[in-house]
Amino acid sequence: MQAILEAIQAGASGDDLANLPIPESYRAAFVKRDEQNMWEGVASEDKDPRKSLHVGEVATPELAPDEVYVAVMASAINFNTVWTSIFEPVSTFGFLDRLGKESVWGARHALPYHVVGSDAAGVVVRTGSAVRNWKAGDKVTIHCNHVDDQDPSAHDDSMLASNQRIWGFETNFGSLADLTVVKANQLMPKPKHLTWEEAASNALCNSTSYRMIVSPHAGDLKQGQAVLVWGATGGIGGYAVQYVLNGGGTPVGVVSSDKRRRLLNEMGVEHVIDRREAGYQFWKDEHTQDEKEWRRLGKDIRSLIGRDVDTVFEHPGRQTFGASVFAAARGGKIVTCAATSGYMIEYDNRHLWMKLKSIVSSHFANYKEAWAANQLIAEGKIQPLLSRTYALEETGAAALAVHKNEIEGKAGVLCLAPEKGLGIDDPEFREKVGEDKITLFQRFDQSEI
Structure with a gap:
């Protein structure tokens, strides 16, 4: 060699x-x-x-x-x-x-x-x-x-x-x-x-995020749409926010520190939620989720952009999935490619079917x-x-x-x-x-x- x-x-x-x-x-x-x-x-x-x-x-x-x-x-x-x-x-x-x-x-x-x-x-x-x-x-x-x-x-x-x-x-x-x-x-x-x-x-x-955000096989982003991106400075989230910005959309990035918030701001992301500062507790215990916390997340998103997000870029899995389903707008999408916090997902199906939302799987x-x-x-x-x-x-x-x-x-x-x-x-x-x-x-x- x-x-x-x-x-x-x-x-x-x-x-x-x-x-x-x-x-x-x-x-x-x-x-x-x-x-x-x-x-x-x-x-x-x-x-x-x-x-x-x-x-x-x-x-x-x-x-x-x-x-x-x-x-x-x-x-x-x-x-x-x-x-x-x-x-x-x-x-x-x-x-x-x-x-x-x-x-x-x-x-x-x-x-x-x-x-x-x-x-x-x-x-x-x-x-x-x-x-x-x-x-x-x-x-x-x-x-x-x-x-x-x-x-x-x-x-x-x-x-x-x-x-x-x-x-x-x-x-x-x-x-x-x-x-x-x-x-x-x-x-x-x-x-x-x-x-x-x-x-x-x-x-x-990069390819994973492209499919999740841009490709008609998954996200199919349209200009003006808003996307909630969990882990927005991570290995796929950092590409996702770039694709949303490039495609004429509005990213709402979720991070876990003020330093990461500044990094997103440097990337051109205006709307950022520091989940650690917000202190979300989506699970009351190992078996019970807290819908009040979902609603607080939705309220925080609307306080930033004035409406719900059209798409949720979802990869944490069990910890966040219930909140992601709730946070997506009526007719919106939850595009998921992983489950780093656990594969056994739970969400309230009423918020999916009653508001005609869809869960879209994506893999590389x-x-x-x-x-x-x-x-x-x-x-x-x-x-x-x-x-x-x-x-x-x-x-x-x-x-x-x-x-x-x-x-x-x-x-x-x-x-x-x-x-x-x-x-x-x-x-x-x-x-x-x-x-x-x-x-x-x-x-x-x-x-x-």
């Missing part, structure tokens, strides 16, 4: 890169199959990814005809890496075993270890025999929708495919490594004005949506949310920081890239977009806001 890195840094041609040997092994972050029961009896909040995420050499898999090898310059941490590391809600080795039964190529994934990670920016170094649109030397970002186009269910909206998976979570050979193997239809052009780590931090969360994005979201990054219309960057050896510490909600936006991880700040190919456009806009979350993390 060192020879590949040196060639990339020297600006080697695609042909030169394609002629370099692919190593028999590479450095990667992974969990072990024989440790998947290590957390039995330990509470979720006490599970430490530093103990389960290992960094070491793994064998390089054979390349399928529709795949490419990518030298990973940088990656990022998502909650799915945290889930894999703490083996919740299930061990991901079950995903790998099911994939292993599908085909000869699928069998490569069912291994004693799972290389994790679902975001990357890097350089194509080899292509399979069936790859048409990409070549060695191409600088790329990678989206995580792993889908088999031989299944008819994949050909309207590939997120509905019966065998749709998330690369690096439900497949092996993920991005937190010096090398990765992905299908060619996961590749997108790297935004030329961003560093490797900035470019690597976007695809999963199809290739067209991911490509459109990446293009908006490349055009400088959506900014990265990278706040902090770790070395690959620190993957466990990075995952722990995300697990403990200690990071706003995204945590980046340097893989082959030897230091931060590399990979900018269009400094003039970067200056046009604005360094302060691009690095807003990094400056926030360094307490400059």
